[in-house]
Amino acid sequence: MSRPAAPEALTEPTERAGRGWTAALALANGAIWVGWYGPLQILLALQAAELAPPGTAKESVLAWVTGAGAVVSMVANPLFGALSDRTAARFGRRTPWILAGVLGGAGALVLLAGAGTVAGMALGWCLVQLTLNAAFAAITAAVPDRVPHGQRGAVGGWLGAAQILGVVAGTGLATVAGGVVAGYLACAGFTVLGILPYVLRYRDPALPAGRRPALRLGRVRKVPSFARASQAGLCGHALGALLAGFRISPRRHPDLAWAWLTRFLINLGNALALLYLLYYLRDVLHRPDPDGGVLVLTAVNAVTLLGTVVVAGFWSDRIGRRQPFVLWAGVLMTVATGLLAGWQTWPGALCAAALLGVGFGVFTSVDFALMTQVLPAAADRGKDLGVINIANALPQVAAPVLAAPIVQHLGGYRVLYGVAAAIGLLGALLVRRIRGVA
Template sequence: MRTAEVDPLTEPAARVGRAWTTTLSLANGAIWVGWYGPLQILLAIQAEDLAPSGTSKETVLAWVTGAGAVVSLAANPLFGALSDRTTSRWGRRTPWIVAGTTTGAAALLLLSAAPSVWWMAAAWCLVQLTLNAAFAAVTAAVPDRVPRLQRGSVGGWLGAAQLLGVVAGTGLATAAGGTVAGYAACALFTVAGVLPYVVRHRDLRLAPAHRPPWNTRAFLASFWLSPRRHPDLAWAWLTRFLINVSNSVVLLYLLYYLRDRLHRPDPDEGVLILTAVNGLTMLATVVVGGVWSDRTGRRKPFVIWSGALMAVATGLLATWQTWPGAIVAAAILGIGFGVFTSVDFALMTDVLPEAMDRGKDLGVINIANSLPQVAAPALAAPIVTYLGGYRVLYLVAAVIGLVGAALVVRVRGVD
C-alpha cells in the first residue's frame, strides 16, 4: 500500500469522498465494539465468576474498569503523540491503527482466558492500551485529511458509528453464547471492521526531516497545553468537559432513580427503554447536526443550543418526575447530545494549535470525555445522600451543562 503524496502538515483542502468517510467510520465503530462488548456484558460476567470469597462482584468490576480507565487516560494522548512523529513508509496513522487493532484483538482473547481477577485486570488494561493506540490514530486522521467545512459531517458519521459500535458490541457479547465466544466475536469484528480503511486508503507520510529531534523532557512537557498560550483550546476543552460531566451525572444513577424515585416495578427494563429512546434520537441528529453546521460554516451556535437542550432534558428529570417525563427527557437528551457530538468534534479539530501535534492534542482533548466518568460519581454521591436527593442532583447537572455550553462563546477563533 502506497502512502498519499500530500504534505501532512498542511491544512487539507480537498474534500474526502464517501468511501473514505465510510471506511474510517467503520473502523471507529469496530474499535468501540472491542471496548463495549466487554464493558456492557462480558466483564460483569467475569467479575461474578472470578470474585474471591468475601469480595463482591461489584467491587471487582469497579476495580478492573477503574484501572482500565486510568490506562485509557494516559494511552490516548501518548499514542497520538507517537503517531504524530511516525515517519513509516506506510504513513503516520496506519501503522498504529494496524498494530493497535491486532494487539487489541489478541488482548481480548487473553482476557477471555483470565483465571483470576489479577489476570482479568491486567488483560483489560492491555485492551485499553492497545485499542487506544488505534483510536488515537483514527481520530487524528480527520484533521489530517478533512477540510474544516467538512468536519462536522464526518464527525457526525464517526459519532453514529460509535453509537452503533456500542450496540453491536453489546449484541455480539450477548448472542455469542459465553464469555470466551463473546470475546472472540468482538475481537474478530474489531479486526474485520478496521481492514477496509487500512487496505483501501493511502495514509499521509511524514518526511523524516519534518520530525522534531527526540528529547524526552520536551516530549513529556508537550502534553501540557497552556491555557494562556492556547485559550481557544482551553475554553473548548472546558465546554466539552462540563457538558460530559452533566451527561455522566444523568446516566450514573439512572437505575436507582427509576427504582427509588419513580418506583418502577422493573427498573432494569426501564433503563433499557430509556437507552433505546436516547440512542434513536441521538442517531437521528448526530449526522444532520454536523452537516448543518458545515453548510452554515458555524459551530458555536450549535454547541450553545444543543447544550441548552440537554440542560432542559436534565431539568425535566428534576421537575417532572414521572415515567412519561423520563421518556421525554431521554428523547430530548438524545437530540441535543447527537448535535453536540458531531459539532463539538469539528470545533475541537478547528482549534488545534499545531499540525505536527494533531494526534497528541486530540488525545489530550479526549481526556474531557474520560475524566467526567471519574468526576461524576464524586459529585453525585454526596448530593443524592446528603444534599437533597435526585431533584437537586439533576438541577445541579442542568446548571453544569448550561455553564459548559455558555463558555463556548469564549472561543474566538471559530464562529
C-alpha cells in the same frame, strides 16, 4: 533559494474527502466503540456483580475498574497520538496504529473474558483501554490530516453516527451473545472486522523519513549542563520536559483551553448519567429485565442521535458557525438528565434517552469540528487531539469518584442526576468564552 514544500502530511488539506474514505473511517471508528461500550454498558457491570468480594458493593468494584481504565486512557491517547505524528511508515502515519491498536484491543478483550478476579478484570480492562486508544488517537487525527475545515462538521457527523451505532452494536452483542464470555468474544471479533476496509484500502499521506517532526518537549535551557548532570538528574529533567511536551498552555491557546473545558464538563455530565444506568433500572425502577432495558434505552438514544448528528454537522458547515450548536446541545442534554432526577419512571427514562440522543448528536459532530479548528500546529495534530481526548477519558475517572458516594451516602440517584445536569449546563455555557471560532 526557495524552501522545499512541506510534505502533504504536514499541510492543511484543501481537497474534500471522498465518500468511500469517510465511510471506511467511520466504520473503523464505530468498531472501536463496540470494543469499548459492549463492556461499559453491560459486561463490566455483570462481571463486577459476579466478582465482587463479600461485603463489597458491586458499584464500588465497577467504579474502581472503570476508573483505572480511564487513567490508562488519559495517558495512552496523547502518547500514541504523538507517536503516530512521527511515524514514517509506507502506509502513512495513522494506519499502522489503527491496525496494531485494534488487534491488541481484541486480544485484551479475550483476556478480559477469562478474568476470574477483580484484579484480573481491572488488568484486562486497562489493556483494552491502552490498545484501543492507540487506534482511536490515529483515527481522530486522520480527520484534520485529510479533511478541509469546511467539511469537518459533516465528517464529524458521520463519525458520530458510527460512534452511536457502535455503542448500540456493542450493547446488543453483549446482551444477546449468551453470557459475559461470549459477549466479550463477540465484541472482539466485530472490532477487528470493522477496521479492515480502512486499513486494506486506504493509505494516509506518508511522512518522509527525513521530514519526521521532532516530538516537542518542554523548553530546556543550558543544554550543555546535561552532560554534567548525574544520571538521576538527567532522567528527571528529561521526564519533566517530556511531560511538558504534552501540556498545551491555556495562556498561549485560550480558545483550546475553553473548548477542552466545555467538552470535559459536558462529557462528565453525560458520564454521570450513564455510569449506573443498569443499576438505576434494576434498583430504582425495578425493571424485570434491566439488561434488556439498557438495550432499549440505548436504541432510543441511537435513533434520535442519528436523526441529528449528520444533519447538525452539515448545517454547521453550511452556516460556518459552531458555538450555537454546542451551546444548545448542552442545554438539551441538561434537560434530559434532569428528567432522570425528577421523573423516575420508565416513560421518564425513555424521554430522557430520546432527548440525550438529540443533544449528544448535535454536540458530537459540531464540537469535534470546533476542536479541529483550534489546534495549535499541523505537525502535532495527533498529540494535540490526544490531549483534547483526555476530556473524553477524564470523566470516566471523575464520574465514578463522584457517583459512588452520591448514590451510597448523599441522596441516591435523584441527587446524582441533579448534579449531572448542573455540570453539563455549566459546560454548555462556557463555550461562549471561545473567541476564534464562531
